[in-house]
Amino acid sequence: MISVEDFAKDAEKWFAENTPRDLDFMLPLTFMEVGTDQQFEFLQNWQRQVYDAGFLGAAWPSEYGGGGLTDAHQSAATKIMRAHNVPIMMNTIGLSWAGPLILDIGSEAHKKKYIKGILSAEDIWCQGFSEPENGSDLGNAQLRAVRDGDEYILNGSKIWTTHGHYGKYMILLARTNPDAPNKYAGLSFILTPMDVPGVRTQKIRKLTGEHGFTQTFFEDARVPADGLMGAEGMGWKIAMQTLEYERGARGGQAGGYSITEPDPLEILNLARDTGQLDNPVVRDDLIDYIIDAQSLNLNGQRAKIGALVRDNPAGLPLMDKLAKTEFAREINQYALTLQGTRSAYYVEEPNAVDGGWWHRSYLNAFSATIGGGTSQIQRNIIGEHVLGLPKSY
Amino acid sequence: MISVEDFAKDAEKWFAENTPRDLDFMLPLTFMEVGTDQQFEFLQNWQRQVYDAGFLGAAWPSEYGGGGLTDAHQSAATKIMRAHNVPIMMNTIGLSWAGPLILDIGSEAHKKKYIKGILSAEDIWCQGFSEPENGSDLGNAQLRAVRDGDEYILNGSKIWTTHGHYGKYMILLARTNPDAPNKYAGLSFILTPMDVPGVRTQKIRKLTGEHGFTQTFFEDARVPADGLMGAEGMGWKIAMQTLEYERGARGGQAGGYSITEPDPLEILNLARDTGQLDNPVVRDDLIDYIIDAQSLNLNGQRAKIGALVRDNPAGLPLMDKLAKTEFAREINQYALTLQGTRSAYYVEEPNAVDGGWWHRSYLNAFSATIGGGTSQIQRNIIGEHVLGLPKSY
């Protein structure tokens, strides 16, 4: 097996040569922000290239399409990707949720069928958890799945499906038993093809003006029952398990990274470019953002050092999403105040500062403070699971 | 009757001549902050002087000890008191709660017995609403009052009683019927003498280090039943009525003022004295406090102009306590940051800035963000009664 050092050297060379630069369109910070077909196709192609070069899924088993190396190899490559500020790996639901889950508890047939397409971005995956009436209350999902021989018949609707209109498969949380003793016990987790009759997606326009996600309607849609993960009634448990893959609290992600984190250097550059870096009030504000960014960065480092988190091991992982997404919203919002009269502009306006990037980033930042459990829900989770406070609902 | 103008002229002259200046001890901002006997006695004497001069209770009926003039007369005098920044009128529970209530619904005997002593500060009044187990949940008061002939027998305990150890009378919220259909319906409102056997007060030390209020214990204490206000079971309604007197939402207060409002001029002076007024970051912060102080001041003016509040007439009165008390806490807290190393000091330390005034004011500010319904309860009230949001508990 190639040494981690040599692998890192190869990665360094490859990304130095192959990272796309000077595009004439804006790249999204997260997969949720993909707003145009142009962005989508570019990123799909880019993930494919990284996979072909061996720097994505390096630690996944080679018999299913992975690189057959170790987590240390993949970490090294991922670190180099960050350092080169490369475009994100866009098939995020596949790479961080479905893939790890399938490798963890899927059948041999699942692994053969799905893993390679996840890595190569040939098969786009999406997630069907939220429903129109149950945005935060995932456990209350009502989409009905009725077993009929080798199939499930699906009826209901899922919403806020990122890449829904590109998706080949969906990880679906469905109600198989409406009479279960509690709402959670009636749920099942099903790998669902989206190209079957009765499945229809409808684009939803984001507050940015772009199209980013969809609502998916299921009308007597028949899907193979072998997509059931675990057993019927285990859906909630498995969904929580996938959340842990995402949080990185368990290993198993394919690597790469799917979120470009806000870098205070960028806002410093903006302040300098707009002539505000000499303003003591602005300097004072910027120092706050730098301290905050640094503390989040350090939280990440500390989470890996057992001795420094032993009193509350769940604390840092569980606060990560809240702290980072609120920070992103705030720093992008602040950036608008540095632009003077030009903050009146938006994307595609030639007079706009940085092409309207900051405005769009601010609006898009809500996708992360709302999606995947709102910041308010995150505070409940931290309060209850880390501090042991009583439930609020 | 003397004209308001002439009355105001007399008041102007009297306060110009008689307002005490250059005391060698600190005066409290509110009656809740009276921390020493020296302060208490000084303020009691001062209220007596103002009353004797005719500038307190000017609008209350002359047959009970008031001045027999109009609200306009008293308002003019009160305004002049504020302008001269005179010491507060300290018998606040009497002046703003008990007195107006007695004048409103008390018997002729009540009026004859109580009103004059309230105005002259000879009879100190205190309030017995909160209990140790029911700080915010006043409606759950458990102090038991059992009717026995012409008396009530009281058992239980009240807490956070300002001036409890000086008090001659208490306005008491007691449970006369434990079996009432709901917790509110079992309460009665009783004017209670405190110098009877079975009533014992115990001083509570405040976080400032001073003694400010008491817990009051009732053990088979017998009090005259003619202290009952309204009828049995109406206690909650009457208590809410007294709140309205306090908020000024109904007229009837004796006048004067019982709270010295924070003045941003003072913090400006502090910033100048400590050489911080040239620091652009401090200037920026101070502007926020000035804007905030100004908006609170203007809220008060606007509340009196019907056309400017008609869409939400309850809004300004109900937010007044929340906004002012949180502002006071914040501005006093901020003041500490202007003092450099000397902010390490506290009251009575010769090196302390302004004799430690700011530190004590900050700590005392919690009496107002906690007492009389915490800021959290205030937000519930505004949310429910102004915005019509559903209850939180």
Place this chain on the structure above:
Amino acid sequence: MTFDPQALGRLGITEEQVELMDVAENFCRDQTSIAAVREMMASGAALDISANKNLAEMGWFGITIPEEFGGIGLSLAEAVPVAEQIGKRLMMVPFIPTTVAAQAILTGGTRTQMETYLPKIVETGAATLALSEANGSFDLNDIESTAVLGPNGYRLSGTKILAENLDSSEILVLSAKVQNAVRLFVLDINLIPKTAMRREILIDETKRAFTVNLEGVTVPESAIMDAAKTAVTLQRIDLASNLLASAEQVGGAQSCIDYTVDYLKTRKQFGKLIGSYQALKHTIVDAYVSYEKARSLLYAAAHSFEEQGKGEAATRMAAVGAGRALSFAADRAIQFHGGFGFTYDCDAQLYRRRAIFHDSLFGNTRWHKQKLAALLFN
């Protein structure tokens, strides 16, 4: 140290204001709806022509114009309730730039310019201003465009940005440097070729603004305004804009809060109305408190606008209060609408974009606070 809180504007109201408040509230409610605004936004319409016509018929473009020029002859204080109601409904009418342009002409125009333009403004409401430039500065003196006097008049050069409603206006007030001194001009818009105007893409899609390339445009010598009054006119433009923009934002904050409170009263999650959760309830209460404070600051600014030494401080305070109230309310409105809040269909984004737009035009919070510190502490 000149700061005296008592001197910082008191609050009061005129009978005319009360009257206009009533009329404006009813008028604006009847004139439009969010659905109609969204339709115009999508169509790319220049403005709401029908509402605008009705506004003109009510005489509201002339509220602040003296009767001798055909106006109603009231003050800016009376324009405030109108702007507030227009803001509440997100109406696409050029009330603010028109009123401010009229103020500019009244303050710094020659008698002839007043007689020429003011009656027209009352009639059509079709006036605007072109002051800002690509440097993004809030300082109206910080410009580079020039005007050079030649045989045919002033030959202009440079580029202006953020000229609101230019394509639907007839009269333009613009600034340019004449021999290194900033000067103001008022002119017929048809002196500027259509090809010199480019419609800009704004964060607030209910607003319209243009970049104007002045290269080669020549205006008659009579277009130049009174040199001695340039400074006071620029100051008036700045403050009048901020006063009316504050009113528009306060109105917007009100409807944004109402819109969100309605959702909190009807949307359930985890079996309970989400408005019963204190995380949402208390925060929207804070937004409401912030809005009420902003309203008080606004009415005080309106009341003391004309008072020397008070008007500026009161107006900048109102601008800070209004900007914060709307920004905060709208930011939280997006968040509290959850997934729906992240959609284009949710109105929360309209208010948030509106707040960003206003923070851009004549100074944001930081700018106003800096000006206030200089006013009050120096």
Place this chain on the structure above:
Amino acid sequence: MTFDPQALGRLGITEEQVELMDVAENFCRDQTSIAAVREMMASGAALDISANKNLAEMGWFGITIPEEFGGIGLSLAEAVPVAEQIGKRLMMVPFIPTTVAAQAILTGGTRTQMETYLPKIVETGAATLALSEANGSFDLNDIESTAVLGPNGYRLSGTKILAENLDSSEILVLSAKVQNAVRLFVLDINLIPKTAMRREILIDETKRAFTVNLEGVTVPESAIMDAAKTAVTLQRIDLASNLLASAEQVGGAQSCIDYTVDYLKTRKQFGKLIGSYQALKHTIVDAYVSYEKARSLLYAAAHSFEEQGKGEAATRMAAVGAGRALSFAADRAIQFHGGFGFTYDCDAQLYRRRAIFHDSLFGNTRWHKQKLAALLFN
């Protein structure tokens, strides 16, 4: 522009730190309790003599002192976990001033001074500093005390404030101007008459500090420290104090949050545990998040303290983080304890007073941020 986030301190830990963390946690828990602290507070005791003796026996006053002087020979990074645990228990021991005084002597003392004083410090922990003056300035160069060389040594003049634990110390580091240049001195405390010391009334009643009148005090010529090292020593005093004070505050924030969470889990109002109300729950979560961030900043500062160009920035960031975390947690702790929070008996006030005290000693948030801006942006 020298700012590079990657250069701003990384996080790591030494085996010695882990070990000291364990030992310190157990030791401090066993040594004291809040009840004992309150008793000493009330008694006016100079310090917790028994705990102090045990601390000395553990050798902890010598953690950062090289072995040749009798110390353990570790770095300030290893003193951090000890200060954190001391802070968590509000222990009345002079760990911080002693450790910082030792750092001062190590950095700017002569060989003889090191040999004279450092072993004594290891043994007794009885060293402190007198630097600040009545002007309240955080700038250690901003002093007016003077030292004039005469036949019997330096004759001192001026007044020092906030000399911690002076009555229970044996060794003192102080600053005074010699011919207009700030210089440092180290001396036996018995050179200063008891009558020249006045115990101060501090906001933090678990701390002890003194005003010292230097008028007429003469110290031997040998007391003066190395002139060439004055600047670097003052810088070291500043940063070491802030590092350890941050640790003490982080520890305090932890116990303050624990204390409050316990109350939220047991106190009922309106029939429900108050910790189920989001107004309290979410706010204490925010305090907890702030505390965890402060901890990360603290450990990073410890880890990169000795690195040129990183140590200062990392330490000042830690100071900002720790100060804010404790101030916020304690302010909310008072509020969330309701009526009880307003009493002297509630521990919330102890933490709040502690935070104010730390904001006073070697720079508050605003001061550190200003220094950071100069470091990172200039």
